Amino acid sequence: MSKNYIIYTYGCQMNVHESEKIAGILSAKGYACCDDVENADVIVYNTCCVRENAEQHAFGNIGMIKKLKKAKKDLIVAVCGCMTQQKEFAEKLSSTFPYVDIVIGTFNVDKFGELLDKKLSQKKKVVEVLDSPNPICESIIPLRSSFPNAWVNIMYGCNNFCSYCIVPYVRGRERSRKAEDVLKEVKELVENGYKEITLLGQNVNSYGKDLSDGSSFAHLIDEIAKIEGKFRLRFMSNHPKDITEDVVRAIANNQHACKSIHLPVQSGSSRILGLMNRKYTREQYLSEVEMIRKIIPDCAITTDIIVGFPTETEEDFLETVSLVETVGYDGAFTFVYSPREGTVASKMDDQVSPDVKKDRIMRLVDIQNERNRQDSLKYVGKQVEILVEDYDKKKNAYMGRDERGRMAYFEFSRNLVGRFVTVEITKTGGMSLIGKVVKVED
Ligand code: SF4
Known part of the structure; x- marks a missing residue:
């Protein structure tokens, strides 16, 4: 009988994509994803410490697993992410929740599979929180969960040290992936039918500054423009101090890039x-x-x-x-x-x-x-192109976004997820749009 895993993810998109990588590692080891924690053999908490509520939420949930662990001795409980990268937290976690089996930081999450093997063979707790990041690992194939959207890291870490932010302490300094690796990943995603690619980095405008091969974010956008096929390109996040005319012109000239x-x-x-x-300053931003x-x-x-x-x-x-x-x-x-x-x-x-x-x-x-x-x-009466992302069971309607990110709902008789459709907006539902499909793209 196959073994199952469940991953709880807290915090931002960066973490959501990291969980997809952990899912990829577990899937390569023969584990299957499950929805019910009672059926899980491995439970992973991918934590975030950027917002206070995400931190408290994770703590509460790890605490609740104690009963399950008592009933199921072989259950593996692993905690990773920004919280565990802080050594004092990792220690507190180990002492407060002794039934946690694996504690791993952000710098070596690519080694999750090896740590799981170690735990299974040695039968004792494994704690590995590194002081500096492992080299970028290109061999993990993420198990993506957001079709038709896909997240692609272009860089890791941050050099900015905004005074309120913990990220540079728990994610390290900026490290860019090689442009050829990013382009290969984007190309494969488009070939596999993904329709919206979001490039991820704490400050995408800094992309390439740490590589000595002339890479830049503007150049990366230009290269992505050459990839054939219909898809949308987004990216997050920009830092206002680093956004340049070159980058904005590259967005303007790229047929895939959302004008957003x-x-x-x-x-x-x-x-x-x-x-x-x-x-x-305020003036520079404006x-x-x-x-x-x-x-x-x-x-x-x-x-x-x-x-x-x-x-x-x-x-x-x-x-x-x-x-x-x-x-x-x-x-x-x-x-x-x-x-x-x-x-x-x-x-x-x-x-x-x-x-x-x-x-x-x-x-x-x-x-x-x-x-x-x-x-x-202002949308009422207009026709907009929507990428269909999902079916909303509560609203009994398909949902998707336009290029500007505005959410629209509409009914249709067959599955449209992953298709571009033209929707005529008939009314609004507060901030979202409601309309009828007038064209489905081939
Ligand atoms: S740029 Fe973003 S991630 Fe980096 S320190 Fe500032 S808020 Fe944090």
Whole structure:
């Protein structure tokens, strides 16, 4: 009888793709994926420490597995990801949850299979958290779970040390994959029917700077433009301090690239941006937005915003509000600041009170939601091209996004997942769009 695994993933897309790689390793060893934890022989928690709630959630769930482990002695429980890369956390995990069998950091997750073998043969706990990253491993074949979308790492790590962020400490410095490896992966994905490729990196605009072969992000986009077949190209995340005209022109000239850029601003106050160590001012950010819109007039721009950063005053917050109104974002991920141990910001005085943070985020979300609703209304009566991503059982409708990332729902009599369709928008459902299919692409 085959053995089963289940992976719980916390945090960002980066982690989702890392879990696909762990799934690939387990699948190559003959394990099958299961939905029910009771049927699992290997349980993996791929943790995140970027947001506080993801951390607490993971802790709670690891705690709940104790009963299962008692009943099933051979069950293997493994914990990996950003949380375990912090040595003090890895130690705390080992002592608080003695039934955890494998603890592995982010720098050697490619060795997950070897650590599993070690645990199975030695029958004792395996803890391996490295101080520096293993060389980039190109031999793992991820078991992808998001068809027709596929995630492709172009680089790992970050050099920026934004004062609130733990990533550079748990993911190391920037390491770019060779362009030929990225291009090979993208080409194979397109040949295998994937229709939306998202290039991943903490700061994709830095791609290639650590390689001494002249690679750059703009050049990589140009090379991807040469790949034949119909697919969409997206990437995340851009750092505003590094986005250049070259990159924006490469996006403009690439028939695959969505005319949509995620440009995380984090705050509209130059004083707060300085404290965040973001290395740009409000004015510089706004001039980049202007540059993007000059080169790609209809470019969708989305962002990330943190409210309640230490010392943020009402005036600082209102600068964020005015920046949001000036840019007119097509979407914004808004977060309440929470201190991450080990970061510079966590040691700053004048942490903003939870009530003030709550009030500010609610005001900001209301503003952005209203903008999204107004934007959606502009679609009514128009025809848009949608990539069908899934069938929503609750809504009894297919769902997908347009190039700008706007979600649309529509009914159809046969399976459309992975197809490009033209949908005539008849009404809105709040921020999303509702319509009818007028054309299905071959
Ligand atoms: S750019 Fe800043 S926020 Fe993004 S991962 Fe690097 S340190 Fe964190």
